[in-house]
Amino acid sequence: GAVVSQHPSWVICKSGTSVKIECRSLDFQATTMFWYRQFPKQSLMLMATSNEGSKATYEQGVEKDKFLINHASLTLSTLTVTSAHPEDSSFYICSERGLAGVHEQYFGPGTRLTVT
Amino acid sequence: ELKVEQNPLFLSMQEGKNYTIYCNYSTTSDRLYWYRQDPGKSLESLFVLLSNGAVKQEGRLMASLDTKARLSTLHITAAVHDLSATYFCAVISGTYKYIFGTGTRLKVLA
Numbered sequence: 001g002a003v004v005s006q007h008p009s010w011v012i013c014k015s016g017t018s019v020k021i022e023c024r025s026l027d028f029q030a031t032t033m034f035w036y037r038q039f040p041k042q043s044l045m046l047m048a049t050s051n052e053g054s055k056a057t058y059e060q061g062v063e064k065d066k067f068l069i070n071h072a073s074l075t076l077s078t079l080t081v082t083s084a085h086p087e088d089s090s091f092y093i094c095s096e097r098g099l100a101g102v103h104e105q106y107f108g109p110g111t112r113l114t115v116t
Numbered sequence: 117e118l119k120v121e122q123n124p125l126f127l128s129m130q131e132g133k134n135y136t137i138y139c140n141y142s143t144t145s146d147r148l149y150w151y152r153q154d155p156g157k158s159l160e161s162l163f164v165l166l167s168n169g170a171v172k173q174e175g176r177l178m179a180s181l182d183t184k185a186r187l188s189t190l191h192i193t194a195a196v197h198d199l200s201a202t203y204f205c206a207v208i209s210g211t212y213k214y215i216f217g218t219g220t221r222l223k224v225l226a
Contacts, residue, residue, distance in 0.1 A: 032212070043204065044159075044216045093158055095214075103147060103208055110158040 002028040004096050004108040012114045013084055021079045021111045023094030029074035030096035034105060035067075038091040050077040084115040118143045118209040122217040130225050132194050137220045139188040139205035148188045149206040149214070150179050159204070162190075195224045 003026040013019045023033055031052045036044040048069050049057045056069035068080040081088050091112050095105040119142040129135050139148070147166050151159040163172045165181035165188060172179050176199065178191045188205055205217040 034214075041221075043219050044214075046213060046215075049213070097212060103212060104164065105212075105214060107159045107161075112156070 002026075002030070002096055002106040004094065004106050006092075006094055006108040006111050008111060009109060010112040010114070012116060014116055015085055016083055018080055018082045019084060019113060021081070021092055021094075021113070023077045023079070023096075023108055025075045025096045028096065030077075031074060032097040033071060033077040034095045034097070035069060035077075035079050036093045036095070038093060038110075040091075044093060047079075081113065084113075086115045089113055089115045118145070118207060118215045120205060120207050120215050120217040122203075122205060122220050124220060125218060126221050126223075128223045128225060129192075129195055131196055134194065135192050137190040137192070137203055137222075139190070139217050141186050141188075141205075141207045141215075141217075143209075144183070144186075145207040145209070146183065147208055148181050150188070150190055151204045151206065153202045153204060153219075162203075192222075195222075197224050197226050200224045 005024045005026055007022045011019055033050040035047045037047050038044045046059050047062045050069045050071040052071045052074050058064045066082055071077040091110050093110045095107045097105055121140050123138050149164055150162040152162055153159050163179040168183040170181045176193045181188045200223050202219050202221045204219050206214045209215050
């Protein structure tokens with residue numbers, strides 16, 4: 001399967017600041033990437049679908065102005081949490097879709113965000 | 117809206133015992149995934165089930181899919197401590213969106 005990396009693996013930031021999380025496809029050109037959020041002891045919830053060269057598609061209830069997604073190249077998608085609050089503290093996982101027409105997603109190692 | 121439920125949510129079992137985790141989903145889907153997640157880690161792919169009646173086995177884990185009943189099972193045989201983790205099933209909604217189950221936290225006691 002494809003290899004996906006995320007950076008940083010964990011980050012601590014203060015309330016009101018912004019933090020950027022990178023998701024890289026290391027061995028594949030990913031036209032579509034996905035961003036998930038996982039609160040402690042809960043399941044993964046899809047936040048948005050990131051398409052290279054176009055605007056991201058956000059799931060219902062996810063604030064697009066707060067969670068800025070950029071997918072400027074075929075190997076990099078970024079998620080910026082703006083004006084972070086403690087309730088944004090979570091585990092953020094990205095995935096890539098792989099070849100068009102293939103349903104499998106390949107997941108990154110995740111980024112633990114703690115907002116103090 | 118597609119919903120995916122797992123039961124049990126928590127499972128504590130003795131080493132050497134067998135048990136089954138169930139994954140029910142609410143609308144038609146032709147493929148189902150099982151993942152393992154260790155604390156603080158991302159997802160590890162276990163199985164991809166692509167058709168009705170599909171059965172896959174890897175070590176002490178066996179997964180099956182009944183698309184008519186909208187049910188998948190993950191059977192654990194002779195559990196060992198290393199299997200302690202959280203297990204998620206996921207179903208595809210539409211062409212590519214994954215909907216994850218609620219998760220089952222498994223603890224195998226020595």
